[in-house]
Amino acid sequence: MSIPSDSVVRARYRDPGSLVPDSLRRDSLDLPELSELQVLRHYNRLSQMNFSVELGMYPLGSCTMKYNPKVSEMIASSDRMKQAHPLQPAETVQGLLSVFHDLERYLSEVTGMHRFSLSTAAGAQGELAGVLMVRKYLREHGGEARDQILVPDSAHGTNPASAAMAGFKVVKVPSDASGLVRASAVKELCSEKTAGMMFTVPNTLGLFESEVAEVCDAVHQAGGLMYYDGANMNALLGRARPGDMGFDIVHLNLHKTFATPHGGGGPGAGPVGVTRKLAAYLPVPVISKGKGGYSLDYGLPHSIGPLKGFVGNSAVLLRAYIYIRLLGADGLADVSSLAVLAANYLWKSLDPDAFPASHGSELHRKHEAVVSVKSELPGAALTVAKGILDYGMHAPTVYFPLIVHEALMLEPTESEPLEMLDEYAAALNQIYREMKAGNLGEVPKNTSVTKVDEVKASHPLTLRVRW
Amino acid sequence: MRESQPRHPLLPNLDESLVSRMLERVGAASVDELFSDIPDGVRLRRRLKLPEGASEYEVRRDLQERLGTNRTPPDTLCFLGGGVWPHYVPAAVEAITSRQEFYTAYTPYQAEVSQGMLQSLFEYQSLMCDLLGMEACNSSLYDWASAAGEAARMAARVTGRGRVLIAGNAGPHRLSVIRTYTEPMGLHLETLDFDRSSGTLDADDLRHKLSDDVACVYTENPNYFGVLEGGVAEIVDSVHAAGGLAVVGVDPISLSLVKAPGSYGADVVVGEGQPLGIAMNYGGPHLGIFAVKDIKLARSMPGRLIGITSTVSDPNRKAFAMVLQAREQHIRREAATSNVCTNQSLMALAAASYLALLGKDGFRKLGEAVISNSHYAAKRLARVRGVTSPHFKGAFFKEFVVSYKKAKADRVYRQLARKGVLAGYPLDRTFGLKAEAGLYCVTEVHNHRDVERLAGALEEVV
Numbered sequence: 047m048s049i050p051s052d053s054v055v056r057a058r059y060r061d062p063g064s065l066v067p068d069s070l071r072r073d074s075l076d077l078p079e080l081s082e083l084q085v086l087r088h089y090n091r092l093s094q095m096n097f098s099v100e101l102g103m104y105p106l107g108s109c110t111m112k113y114n115p116k117v118s119e120m121i122a123s124s125d126r127m128k129q130a131h132p133l134q135p136a137e138t139v140q141g142l143l144s145v146f147h148d149l150e151r152y153l154s155e156v157t158g159m160h161r162f163s164l165s166t167a168a169g170a171q172g173e174l175a176g177v178l179m180v181r182k183y184l185r186e187h188g189g190e191a192r193d194q195i196l197v198p199d200s201a202h203g204t205n206p207a208s209a210a211m212a213g214f215k216v217v218k219v220p221s222d223a224s225g226l227v228r229a230s231a232v233k234e235l236c237s238e239k240t241a242g243m244m245f246t247v248p249n250t251l252g253l254f255e256s257e258v259a260e261v262c263d264a265v266h267q268a269g270g271l272m273y274y275d276g277a278n279m280n281a282l283l284g285r286a287r288p289g290d291m292g293f294d295i296v297h298l299n300l301h302k303t304f305a306t307p308h309g310g311g312g313p314g315a316g317p318v319g320v321t322r323k324l325a326a327y328l329p330v331p332v333i334s335k336g337k338g339g340y341s342l343d344y345g346l347p348h349s350i351g352p353l354k355g356f357v358g359n360s361a362v363l364l365r366a367y368i369y370i371r372l373l374g375a376d377g378l379a380d381v382s383s384l385a386v387l388a389a390n391y392l393w394k395s396l397d398p399d400a401f402p403a404s405h406g407s408e409l410h411r412k413h414e415a416v417v418s419v420k421s422e423l424p425g426a427a428l429t430v431a432k433g434i435l436d437y438g439m440h441a442p443t444v445y446f447p448l449i450v451h452e453a454l455m456l457e458p459t460e461s462e463p464l465e466m467l468d469e470y471a472a473a474l475n476q477i478y479r480e481m482k483a484g485n486l487g488e489v490p491k492n493t494s495v496t497k498v499d500e501v502k503a504s505h506p507l508t509l510r511v512r513w
Numbered sequence: 514m515r516e517s518q519p520r521h522p523l524l525p526n527l528d529e530s531l532v533s534r535m536l537e538r539v540g541a542a543s544v545d546e547l548f549s550d551i552p553d554g555v556r557l558r559r560r561l562k563l564p565e566g567a568s569e570y571e572v573r574r575d576l577q578e579r580l581g582t583n584r585t586p587p588d589t590l591c592f593l594g595g596g597v598w599p600h601y602v603p604a605a606v607e608a609i610t611s612r613q614e615f616y617t618a619y620t621p622y623q624a625e626v627s628q629g630m631l632q633s634l635f636e637y638q639s640l641m642c643d644l645l646g647m648e649a650c651n652s653s654l655y656d657w658a659s660a661a662g663e664a665a666r667m668a669a670r671v672t673g674r675g676r677v678l679i680a681g682n683a684g685p686h687r688l689s690v691i692r693t694y695t696e697p698m699g700l701h702l703e704t705l706d707f708d709r710s711s712g713t714l715d716a717d718d719l720r721h722k723l724s725d726d727v728a729c730v731y732t733e734n735p736n737y738f739g740v741l742e743g744g745v746a747e748i749v750d751s752v753h754a755a756g757g758l759a760v761v762g763v764d765p766i767s768l769s770l771v772k773a774p775g776s777y778g779a780d781v782v783v784g785e786g787q788p789l790g791i792a793m794n795y796g797g798p799h800l801g802i803f804a805v806k807d808i809k810l811a812r813s814m815p816g817r818l819i820g821i822t823s824t825v826s827d828p829n830r831k832a833f834a835m836v837l838q839a840r841e842q843h844i845r846r847e848a849a850t851s852n853v854c855t856n857q858s859l860m861a862l863a864a865a866s867y868l869a870l871l872g873k874d875g876f877r878k879l880g881e882a883v884i885s886n887s888h889y890a891a892k893r894l895a896r897v898r899g900v901t902s903p904h905f906k907g908a909f910f911k912e913f914v915v916s917y918k919k920a921k922a923d924r925v926y927r928q929l930a931r932k933g934v935l936a937g938y939p940l941d942r943t944f945g946l947k948a949e950a951g952l953y954c955v956t957e958v959h960n961h962r963d964v965e966r967l968a969g970a971l972e973e974v975v
Binding site: 047048052054055058062070072077078080082085086090092094095099120129130138141144155178202208211212254258283290308312314329355361362364368370373374383388395410440441462494495497500504508509511 | 521532566640795
């Protein structure tokens with residue numbers, strides 16, 4: 047890229063480098079020298095070595111890899127979005143703030159919460175905000191000694207990690223044989239040390255936690271707060287709301303349920319919502335509406351503070367707002383109906399002898415289905431996962447949840463047409479038959495590289511190239 | 514499901530006949546039956562109170578109107594900085610990050626079909642290591658502030674110490690986030706004085722406060738005032754003498770002309786990657802930089818790392834994969850180095866392609882354009898009556914503080930905005946400056962006519 051250079055300024059500063067003090071002047075910098083076309087060819091080629099939602103079915107369980115509407119990209123690429131500076135006066139950015147204000151109301155309605163902070167950058171940061179609020183609220187209400195957070199054994203790893211970051215000890219809640227958390231098990235673990243519980247509903251097995259209301263009661267009675275991990279909210283839009291179940295705090299993954307692109311690993315957005323009693327504890331800033339219009343409010347009296355430098359992942363928030371507008375109340379309810387229908391359909395299309403359900407086979411799945419790969423051989427789930435790549439489709443999540451042997455976790459989402467679900471199930475069944483018969487061979491074969499040696503890579507000396 | 518089903522472009526299976534076929538295989542009489550395990554007491558028995566679904570055209574038109582009221586470049590001038598800066602984003606960077614193969618993918622769990630993102634992130638790590646003079650860089654955190662928070666946590670973990678010293682001239686936004694991140698660890702945060710004349714860190718105050726219980730010292734170079742810390746090498750040395758880690762926060766654009774932090778001994782570098790080809794986006798998505806000097810610290814780092822390896826069948830066939838995953842939450846759970854999962858990968862891709870497009874010569878020229886434009890502007894503003902520009906005497910890179918003899922900083926900032934110039938973000942009161950002052954940022958996107966407009970507007974409001 048050529049650099050703009052103002053001739054009037056250039057005439058004044060002939061040796062700009064000398065403006066840097068001697069002690070700090072850089073004497074060498076190694077960067078590649080390439081033409082624009084070379085750079086584009088490089089990345090275009092790399093992009094062809096990358097699987098994506100728009101290339102094929104991507105039923106990565108827990109990640110909700112749905113289609114990301116193009117119009118969102120179009121709108122988010124406006125200069126009015128891209129060139130807005132987070133420190134510009136609120137009165138010069140009322141349009142965007144009004145969008146955020148509406149988004150906050152929509153998310154509150156969807157979840158049954160009182161107020162949201164849109165500032166957290168991803169689900170895990172929303173979780174951290176949530177447990178920090180638990181900590182602060184309890185400390186201000188005589189609960190300093192409460193240092194335990196209950197986390198089911200089926201939970202995502204981010205839950206215990208977030209609880210630990212907030213200074214809590216993690217108490218594991220076992221799931222029962224049908225894969226559900228029982229209120230009786232929670233009661234047994236509750237004590238005067240209980241600060242709260244992080245609970246994912248539906249859980250990572252794709253099952254609705256039928257005793258969720260009783261679990262919330264049990265933790266509340268013990269003096270703790272209930273945190274809802276919204277990673278799986280795509281199952282429940284318009285069907286049930288965490289606020290009505292008894293939760294105090296909720297985070298949502300906008301890159302999952304609300305169709306913002308996953309960006310090859312990020313960015314996402316993980317807004318966090320709370321009931322009225324916790325509203326003053328939200329991470330700042332929140333969007334406020336007053337006489338002078340909308341503003342960024344840093345003045346919440348009990349806030350845990352900010353977790354991100356500026357506002358939030360605003361361009362992601364805008365896309366989520368667009369998605370909600372495109373679907374509306376009925377459309378969002380259809381999203382969950384069809385996502386759940388697709389997960390059950392895919393599950394029932396699999397050979398049950400090859401891929402037995404790990405838990406609760408009599409229960410309907412919600413947004414995803416978890417099965418085991420039946421095999422005497424270790425690594426069967428990995429083999430099946432690598433095998434499906436050869437069909438031009440992405441693997442399910444494997445070896446999670448940890449409580450499932452040789453787990454495949456399938457989340458087709460509402461975006462996948464019926465014929466793709468059929469194709470995917472047929473491919474998995476076929477791979478299993480070939481694996482069983484011993485003629486699958488080395489997989490994958492049709493990918494840009496064959497099976498990657500991930501063990502060899504786990505050495506820090508492989509982290510950078512030197513040129 | 515609804516009574517009469519219209520088709521919807523985002524919902525391919527909405528058609529009643531498809532639903533029936535699917536229900537048949539599932540063995541359920543209705544879609545509602547699939548939700549029958551939701552107990553009555555928690556079931557929502559009404560429609561969500563949300564607007565009706567709208568067409569793509571209607572949504573687009575509504576947002577064009579609403580966003581249209583935002584005042585932004587190109588028809589408004591932006592001289593704001595403070596951790597997010599107006600720089601030009603090359604068209605080729607946008608072309609690359611707009612490829613759906615990258616942006617609609619997720620975390621590269623299946624390495625064989627994710628080589629594109631994995632190699633791009635590996636190249637990002639490598640380019641950043643060179644730029645920063647570090648040995649290991651992760652593939653991104655959320656932003657500068659949260660990266661600084663993670664750095665303080667890591668320093669406390671690896672040193673087993675409980676005090677964190679933070680430069681008093683560091684960004685207040687970073688300081689607040691470091692406080693939020695470290696509060697549960699019970700760390701004791703103290704700020705370090707700065708010299709009121711130069712704007713640089715007060716090395717005597719640092720020496721006074723350093724002791725063997727200090728986990729790390731966090732400094733920024735350039736600091737929040739835009740001033741370059743000429744004595745940073747001595748600061749780092751004294752931190753090391755006390756056995757702590759030196760954490761340095763950077764604006765990566767400054768490293769076009771300024772020494773790599775690794776060359777003056779920084780142990781951890783954090784920073785904001787936004788100026789490397791990423792739009793300001795009203796605060797995000799941005800790019801948190803996190804890198805370490807000592808390769809041994811890589812095992813204590815937060816965030817994803819990509820490494821180079823080979824295929825199983827051919828040791829000569831290069832391939833890329835996520836490495837050292839045993840640090841991360843999905844494996845280590847409550848003992849993980851951080852809870853981070855979703856990161857800012859697409860932004861790391863933008864930064865890597867940006868550096869590749871500029872190259873060695875382009876990146877140096879960019880730095881020269883930035884530093885000369887900002888000095889030109891500071892001098893021009895000095896001719897405006899009633900202001901001191903730059904307020905601090907220390908050498909600066911692209912931002913500088915302007916103080917006002919009579920006017921209130923907040924009023925100047927708001928009045929300038931009314932005149933179509935976003936500039937002079939008021940300095941936080943916690944800095945304890947005697948004068949009213951604001952922060953100005955000038956980059957390669959500004960020319961001398963823009964500076965003239967800024968000076969003219971400032972003249973009218975101070």
